[in-house]
Amino acid sequence: MTVKQALAILTSSFEKSGSPTAHLDAEVLLAHALEWDRYMLFARDEKKLTDEELARICEYKERRKNKEPIAYIIGKKEFYSLEFYVDHRVLIPRPETELIVDLAISYAPKSSMVLDVGTGSGIISVTLKYYRPDCDVYASDISFAALQVAKANAARILGKDAIYFFQGDLLSPCRGKKFDVILSNPPYIGYRNIGLLPKELSFEPGIALYCGDNGKEILYRIISNARYHLREGGILILEIGEGMKEDIGTYAKTYGYYVNFFNDYAGIPRAVLLRG
Numbered sequence: 001m002t003v004k005q006a007l008a009i010l011t012s013s014f015e016k017s018g019s020p021t022a023h024l025d026a027e028v029l030l031a032h033a034l035e036w037d038r039y040m041l042f043a044r045d046e047k048k049l050t051d052e053e054l055a056r057i058c059e060y061k062e063r064r065k066n067k068e069p070i071a072y073i074i075g076k077k078e079f080y081s082l083e084f085y086v087d088h089r090v091l092i093p094r095p096e097t098e099l100i101v102d103l104a105i106s107y108a109p110k111s112s113m114v115l116d117v118g119t120g121s122g123i124i125s126v127t128l129k130y131y132r133p134d135c136d137v138y139a140s141d142i143s144f145a146a147l148q149v150a151k152a153n154a155a156r157i158l159g160k161d162a163i164y165f166f167q168g169d170l171l172s173p174c175r176g177k178k179f180d181v182i183l184s185n186p187p188y189i190g191y192r193n194i195g196l197l198p199k200e201l202s203f204e205p206g207i208a209l210y211c212g213d214n215g216k217e218i219l220y221r222i223i224s225n226a227r228y229h230l231r232e233g234g235i236l237i238l239e240i241g242e243g244m245k246e247d248i249g250t251y252a253k254t255y256g257y258y259v260n261f262f263n264d265y266a267g268i269p270r271a272v273l274l275r276g
Helices: 003-016 022-034 051-065 070-074 095-107 123-131 144-158 191-196 199-203 217-226 245-254
Strands: 076-079 082-085 113-117 136-141 164-167 179-184 230-239 258-263 269-275
Touching: 003 022, 003 051, 022 051, 022 070, 051 070, 070 076, 082 123, 082 144, 095 123, 095 179, 095 230, 095 269, 113 123, 123 136, 123 144, 123 179, 136 144, 144 164, 179 217, 217 230, 217 245, 245 258, 245 269
Parallel strands: 113 136, 113 179, 136 164, 179 230
Antiparallel strands: 076 082, 230 269, 258 269
């Protein structure tokens, strides 16, 4: 079988399984199986595949047909023009979360102390430190497994000991510390919505996706507790779910925050900036 034939077979298989990005999926997985850049699929499309290469391609095809996300199959995902290692211990980075980084880069004062709560794979903390090296960046997560991924990403992209990592629930591991900026992309999907979601989400860690019945409980906990960890004039930046703007705004105002919302690429209120 040639590269060209394999690409056609993969594309057809993914189309039949309902992937809206069947051709792109086929290109990415085939290039990864061959350890090539994607352009080489067309420059060398008549190359005969070895038995070992065919076995890898078949494995990837079955995994993708079963709706496993591409990022887990190839073990990486781009975020903010940086490449992050990802696996089933952490969420797959989404473009919407780049808005949190945009806001942090823009609003963090010079030489800020910044905390990323629920860092997961480290995309927020690592990216902020990469583009704002003047900031002292701390990151926490309740999951030891997720922190291992975040530390690996930080070491590869930034070098050793560029970020201070803590394990624990939300803000609790940073007791006694105060920050200029606190950031978080917390779980904000209610358990009642699980049955309505795409199968791809079943591969991602539930602890990083789901929270309570309506998805707002952890957001509320961060908002109420952050005041004890923010310096005077400090800011809290949170990613929120669709339809949460009114409730989050009302709740934040009860704690004396000044509230600003920011829309994602689809025009949906996706981030809230709270100033104490």
